[in-house]
Amino acid sequence: MSPSPTVAPAIELIGIDKKFGAVHANKNINLTVAKGSIHGIIGENGAGKSTLMSILYGFYQADGGAIRINGKDTVIHDSQAAITAGIGMVHQHFMLVENFSVLENVILGVEGGALLGRGVSDARSALKRLEADYGLEVDPDAIIEELPVGLQQRVEILKALYRGAEILILDEPTGVLTPAEADHLFRILGVLRDQGKTIILITHKLREIMAITDTVSVMRRGEMVATRQTSGTTVEELAELMVGRRVLLRVEKGPAAPSDVVLSVRNLTVKDGRGVTMVDNVSFDVRAGEVVGIAGVAGNGQSELLEAITGIRKPASGEIFIHGQSVTGLDAARLRTLGLGHIPEDRHHMGLVLGFEESENSILGYHREGRYGRGPLLDLDACRDDAKAKIEKYDIRPPNCRLKTANFSGGNQQKIVVAREIEHDPALLVVGQPTRGVDIGAIEFIHRRLIAMRDAGKAVLLVSVELDEIRSLSDRILVMFAGHVVGEKTPDTGEQTLGLMMAGIAA
Amino acid sequence: MENLDIISILGSTIRLSIPLIFTALAGLFTERAGVFDIGLEGKMLFSAFAAAVAAFMTGSPWIGLLAGIAVSVLISLIHGFASITNRGNQIVSGVAINFLASGLTAVLGQAWFSQGGRTPPLSPSARFTEIIFPYANELRDTGFVGRFYANVISGHNVLTYIAFLAVPASWWVLYRTRFGLRLRAVGENPGAVDTAGISVTWLRYRATICAGILCGCSGTYLAIAQSAGFVKDMSAGKGFIALAALIFAKWRPVPVMLACLLFGFLDAFANFMQGKNVPGIGEVPVQIFQALPYVLTCVLLAGFIGVARPPKAGGVPYVKER
Numbered sequence: 001m002s003p004s005p006t007v008a009p010a011i012e013l014i015g016i017d018k019k020f021g022a023v024h025a026n027k028n029i030n031l032t033v034a035k036g037s038i039h040g041i042i043g044e045n046g047a048g049k050s051t052l053m054s055i056l057y058g059f060y061q062a063d064g065g066a067i068r069i070n071g072k073d074t075v076i077h078d079s080q081a082a083i084t085a086g087i088g089m090v091h092q093h094f095m096l097v098e099n100f101s102v103l104e105n106v107i108l109g110v111e112g113g114a115l116l117g118r119g120v121s122d123a124r125s126a127l128k129r130l131e132a133d134y135g136l137e138v139d140p141d142a143i144i145e146e147l148p149v150g151l152q153q154r155v156e157i158l159k160a161l162y163r164g165a166e167i168l169i170l171d172e173p174t175g176v177l178t179p180a181e182a183d184h185l186f187r188i189l190g191v192l193r194d195q196g197k198t199i200i201l202i203t204h205k206l207r208e209i210m211a212i213t214d215t216v217s218v219m220r221r222g223e224m225v226a227t228r229q230t231s232g233t234t235v236e237e238l239a240e241l242m243v244g245r246r247v248l249l250r251v252e253k254g255p256a257a258p259s260d261v262v263l264s265v266r267n268l269t270v271k272d273g274r275g276v277t278m279v280d281n282v283s284f285d286v287r288a289g290e291v292v293g294i295a296g297v298a299g300n301g302q303s304e305l306l307e308a309i310t311g312i313r314k315p316a317s318g319e320i321f322i323h324g325q326s327v328t329g330l331d332a333a334r335l336r337t338l339g340l341g342h343i344p345e346d347r348h349h350m351g352l353v354l355g356f357e358e359s360e361n362s363i364l365g366y367h368r369e370g371r372y373g374r375g376p377l378l379d380l381d382a383c384r385d386d387a388k389a390k391i392e393k394y395d396i397r398p399p400n401c402r403l404k405t406a407n408f409s410g411g412n413q414q415k416i417v418v419a420r421e422i423e424h425d426p427a428l429l430v431v432g433q434p435t436r437g438v439d440i441g442a443i444e445f446i447h448r449r450l451i452a453m454r455d456a457g458k459a460v461l462l463v464s465v466e467l468d469e470i471r472s473l474s475d476r477i478l479v480m481f482a483g484h485v486v487g488e489k490t491p492d493t494g495e496q497t498l499g500l501m502m503a504g505i506a507a
Numbered sequence: 508m509e510n511l512d513i514i515s516i517l518g519s520t521i522r523l524s525i526p527l528i529f530t531a532l533a534g535l536f537t538e539r540a541g542v543f544d545i546g547l548e549g550k551m552l553f554s555a556f557a558a559a560v561a562a563f564m565t566g567s568p569w570i571g572l573l574a575g576i577a578v579s580v581l582i583s584l585i586h587g588f589a590s591i592t593n594r595g596n597q598i599v600s601g602v603a604i605n606f607l608a609s610g611l612t613a614v615l616g617q618a619w620f621s622q623g624g625r626t627p628p629l630s631p632s633a634r635f636t637e638i639i640f641p642y643a644n645e646l647r648d649t650g651f652v653g654r655f656y657a658n659v660i661s662g663h664n665v666l667t668y669i670a671f672l673a674v675p676a677s678w679w680v681l682y683r684t685r686f687g688l689r690l691r692a693v694g695e696n697p698g699a700v701d702t703a704g705i706s707v708t709w710l711r712y713r714a715t716i717c718a719g720i721l722c723g724c725s726g727t728y729l730a731i732a733q734s735a736g737f738v739k740d741m742s743a744g745k746g747f748i749a750l751a752a753l754i755f756a757k758w759r760p761v762p763v764m765l766a767c768l769l770f771g772f773l774d775a776f777a778n779f780m781q782g783k784n785v786p787g788i789g790e791v792p793v794q795i796f797q798a799l800p801y802v803l804t805c806v807l808l809a810g811f812i813g814v815a816r817p818p819k820a821g822g823v824p825y826v827k828e829r
């Protein structure tokens with residue numbers, strides 16, 4: 001047999017169409033992915049990337065169109081069919097059973113027999129081999145909910161590889177990863193590609209696209225608008241293709257004019273639920289008219305610091321002042337009346353009630369205020385008018401304040417929270433990971449709003465694991481490591497220096 | 508207290524716990540699979556009625572048991588159809604089953620037998636009767652161990668022993684089989700099960716069928732083992748006590764058995780205390796004892812055994828596309 005001159009593409013999507021009720025999520029999409037390549041897919045929030053991939057994985061059923069895998073027409077009516085066709089997927093929101101062990105999650109669906117005994121021990125040795133081959137170390141007996149997200153993601157990848165996936169789909173895998181974890185992931189993806197596996201990578205970070213993909217496709221509002229060789233394109237071109245206009249990739253801002261101290265933290269110590277000290281004797285100030293950024297690798301106490309300042313967690317010791325008034329231990333509702341706005345790190349856990357209408361979420365936390373109702377009753381018209389104004393101003397899509405919040409894409413959900421907190425015009429805005437999972441158009445927008453807050457004389461405290469974001473927005477940078485503030489730097493400090501400080505190596 | 512007869516209280520503890528154990532295990536299967544089952548009470552009642560009628564017609568307790576199980580499985584499937592296939596509200600479906608059971612059994616009983624909603628009394632051969640273990644009668648009067656053997660270990664009907672076997676069997680199914688792994692997974696995160704290529708719907712149906720079988724045993728026990736026929740509303744809230752036991756036991760099989768034994772004991776103790784004087788207090792209304800399982804559940808859950816974390820996806824129909 002002579003080798004065929006052309007290898008059939010690993011994936012061909014032909015005319016895929018999908019509607020969710022009134023939302024046309026995928027419009028006649030065509031996509032071809034070559035075998036043994038890394039193919040990036042980018043697009044704004046709600047462009048339909050996750051939907052398209054979920055159709056390929058059999059999670060959703062397309063309304064029309066065909067799928068060809070390795071040149072063969074394949075009907076994928078459920079995930080089992082996708083797995084059989086050699087497709088594995090790491091979902092944007094992990095599909096793990098949180099109170100199961102790693103091993104149990106990996107074997108779920110491929111237990112190798114009606115009884116667990118033998119299959120489990122086989123899986124254990126297979127996992128060992130996969131770990132060794134790809135540097136995917138994780139304790140097979142660890143319980144998922146006790147693992148950091150980076151490791152949870154590893155479990156998802158192991159799940160796919162254990163099922164023998166030849167095509168691996170990763171939906172925004174780096175959204176929750178630290179830069180070091182992301183680098184590690186990319187090394188693994190590189191190894192997988194070199195072994196001939198095909199990888200589809202969805203991300204909002206164009207830098208990652210440029211660094212690792214071979215080809216890249218751009219989606220906009222349900223349509224596939226372009227496909228490029230990565231080597232033949234630029235970040236600017238991709239950004240423009242995505243958003244449909246030129247995007248400023250750098251934040252423009254003038255010098256800060258800091259004035260009075262708004263937030264003052266003194267000798268703050270915070271323990272987490274298990275009694276471990278996460279924030280250790282931390283002191284700093286944030287003045288009106290400046291952005292103070294807190295840099296650090298996730299898990300070094302930033303979350304607990306935010307929770308203490310915003311009244312979600314009682315500090316173990318130390319004091320917090322707003323405008324010189326002690327607010328230590330006050331609850332979140334009280335703090336809001338004192339001029340604190342809070343964009344929480346995790347919009348699903350803290351920022352939104354997903355079952356609520358958009359209009360309800362857009363006043364949540366401020367619903368007791370006079371303008372939204374009288375006495376115990378809400379004035380729904382006032383709420384909805386207010387929500388509509390925010391939707392307009394923040395370009396939240398789809399522009400429908402009666403839609404259930406769960407039906408908005410991740411980036412638009414984030415905009416709902418940002419709009420609510422900024423429009424309330426707080427004197428102090430505490431922001432955690434404001435652009436996690438958000439597309440570049442929206443990032444540009446959110447960054448501009450934060451700078452506008454600063455220029456309007458508000459104090460902004462920003463926590464982010466994105467070093468770029470910290471450096472481009474902050475006027476001063478505090479670096480946190482192991483619960484301590486290990487140093488204060490100016491935003492022009494090099495990435496290297498900050499990186500070393502974040503790793504606890506230099507001060 | 509006059510002659511506190513610990514042995515006879517323990518004997519009736521066993522008898523009163525059996526329907527609780529069956530029913531709570533039934534609830535364990537559905538709720539671990541993410542389907543709330545408020546209708547346990549109704550399923551018990553339906554199957555009690557069916558078992559009594561079938562045993563009366565055929566004279567065979569085993570056919571009674573089969574009928575009890577068949578009807579209970581049927582009702583489970585209806586609950587499944589409403590809450591799994593049609594994604595209805597699981598609580599509403601369960602409550603509807605309870606109402607239906609209470610009304611329909613009484614009406615049918617009256618229509619068929621004209622005895623005020625009862626079924627005709629069964630002869631001993633149509634019932635599950637006591638099994639006397641070897642030497643039980645000889646040992647009956649030989650001290651504590653002998654009496655314990657004769658009255659607590661021996662002297663129960665076959666369903667009692669099946670119930671105690673059902674506990675380790677349920678544990679084994681849940682924790683040692685593929686079905687059990689998937690069942691526990693689907694109650695926590697149906698998305699994980701779905702993306703693993705397993706049908707969420709079929710899995711949940713199988714869980715409700717398991718529940719139907721166990722509930723069928725429970726109802727049968729009430730009608731043709733513990734009693735000699737069906738009496739209107741004879742489940743008397745046991746389905747709800749079983750739910751309390753389930754929460755109390757944090758949805759785990761062996762603790763479920765212990766919780767049911769505890770509640771059975773309280774019940775037996777309440778019966779024993781009826782009409783008796785407590786020194787220094789006098790006669791205590793029996794309702795106080797009857798309320799104890801509920802009070803105990805609340806108090807213990809509130810403070811002593813920590814949070815009972817229900818299966819995460821419990822009560823929520825699995826909907827992918829909104």
Ligand SMILES: Nc1ncnc2c1ncn2[C@@H]1O[C@H](COP(=O)(O)OP(=O)(O)OP(=O)(O)O)[C@@H](O)[C@H]1O
Pocket residue numbers: 020023025043044045046047048049050051052092397398407408409410411412437439827828829
């Ligand atoms: N299960 C669902 N039911 C109804 N509508 C949905 C569902 N999933 C997605 N949508 C809608 O379909 C559109 C496309 O969503 P999708 O999640 O595919 O976007 P995305 O490109 O992955 O966005 P993001 O970058 O925010 O993850 C959105 O408008 C979203 O609101």
Ligand SMILES: [Mg+2]
Pocket residue numbers: 049050051092171
């Ligand atoms: Mg997505």
